Amino acid sequence: MSRTKTYSRFALSLLGAAAAVALSVSAAGTAHAADNKITIIIGGMAKQIYLPAVLAERLGYYKEQGLDVELLDTRAGVEAENELLAGAVQGVVGFYDHSIDLQAKGKYIESVVQFSQAPGEVELVSAKFADQVKSPADLKGKTLGVTGLGSSTDFLTQYLVSRNGLKPGEFALLGVGAGNTFIAAMKQGQIAAGMTTEPTIARMLKTGEAKILVDMRTPETTVAALGGPYPAASLYMATTWVDGHKAETQKLANALVKTLHFIATHSAADIADKMPKDYYAGDRDLYVxxxxxxxxxxxxxxRMPKDGPETVYKVLSSFKKTIQGKQIDLSKTYTTAFVDAAAKQIGAAN
Known part of the structure; x- marks a missing residue:
């Protein structure tokens, strides 16, 4: 059995505090009450970049593995990361780059299943500024939208503008979430440009309210924008929890790798048919x-794409002072052990 819930940031904070106090979560995460009950928080459940986590539930793959998975929704990846650190959840569906950022702060998490090899993000510029903003270098003096301060869209935005010659203080960042809140911020002139994902991208392009400035939805366009592959969406978990719950982690990997195989072998229309209808935002064709x-x-x-961790480290270390000068062991920011085992099971089944 699996369940999907949406929690407000305040409710999640209470959940994290309660977990820390009432359960006295240890470094190994041994407070998990039921062996096969796993709570995963997603930094924006309706975003297509995080689609595999929900699709696995819709296909019945968690249940097939004997897991009781609860999916929680929150606005941004940085909020999801905080819930993991508070001990309120066992896993996060968010960007891999958090594993590098946190290791620099002495906290170890790892990507267990790597969903993507590109961010799936686009820097949109408001149609009001499209004539004067032709590259990230033209964003000087502008306010730029990100899902949340400290989020992966924050990281990527800072790198894009710095790579194009802007210095800190020559632009401003504003956390505006995604979907309707992002659209409203651009419509109301709170942001001149912003980074977002599908289905928000397609909605704004259709209305003509925004144009694409930088596209990072494919491996090829990502290399052009960032200088290399950028592994992004993933299931990441605390290393201590993974080490203490290898059987459960393997079952999760089995379900998610099977889901990624489904995505690779089915059309966008077939995948969309499996997703909740409200994710279409009223326009299925646009979603597809x-x-x-x-x-x-x-x-x-x-699996983690070759040279991906190195590109992410290069991006983060170019502007994050918390990472600059730190020794980061990239081999500890991800593991392929579980997805390799899952691949063998899928191969045997086929």
Whole structure:
């Protein structure tokens, strides 16, 4: 059995505090009450970049593995990360780059299943500024939207503008979430440009309210924008929890790798049919179009792309003072052990 819930940031904070106090969560995460009950928080459940986590539930793959998975929704990846650190959840569906950022602070998490090999993000510029903003260098003096301060969209935005010559203080960042809140912020002139994902991208392009400035929905366009592959969406977990719950972690990997195989072997329309109808935002055709254009971002097997961690480290260390000068062991920011085992099971089943 699996369940999907939406929690407000305040409710999640209470949940984290309660977990820390009432359960006295240890470093190994031994407070998990039921062996096969796993709570995973997603930094924006309706975002297509995080689609595999919900699709696995819709396909019945968690249940097939004997897992009781609860999916929680929150606005941004940085909020999801905080819930993991508070001990309120066992896993996060968010960007891999958090594992590098946290290791620099002495906290170890790892990508267990790598969903994507590209961010799936686009820097949109408001149609009001499209004539004067032709590259990130033209964003000087502008306010730029990100899902949340400290989020992966924050990281990527800072790198894009710095790579194009802007210095800190020459632009401003504003956390505006995604979907309707992002759209409202741009419509109301709170932001001149912003980073977002499908289906928000397709919605704004259709209305003509925004244009694409930088596209990072495919491996090829990502290399052009960032200088290398950028593994992004993943299931990441505390290393201590993974080490203490290898059987449960393997079952999760089995379900998610099977889901990624489904994505690789089915059309965008077939995948959309499996997703909750409210994720379409009232326009199924537009949802399918966005998914078709960005489907190449997903890995077919959950493995970390070659040279991906190095690119992410290069991006983060270019502007984050907390990482600069620190010795980061990239081999401890991800593991392929579980997805390799899952691949063998899928191969045997086929």
């Amino acid at each position: 179009k966005g998914l078709a254009e960005g489907k190449a971002q997903f890995t077919p097997d959950g």
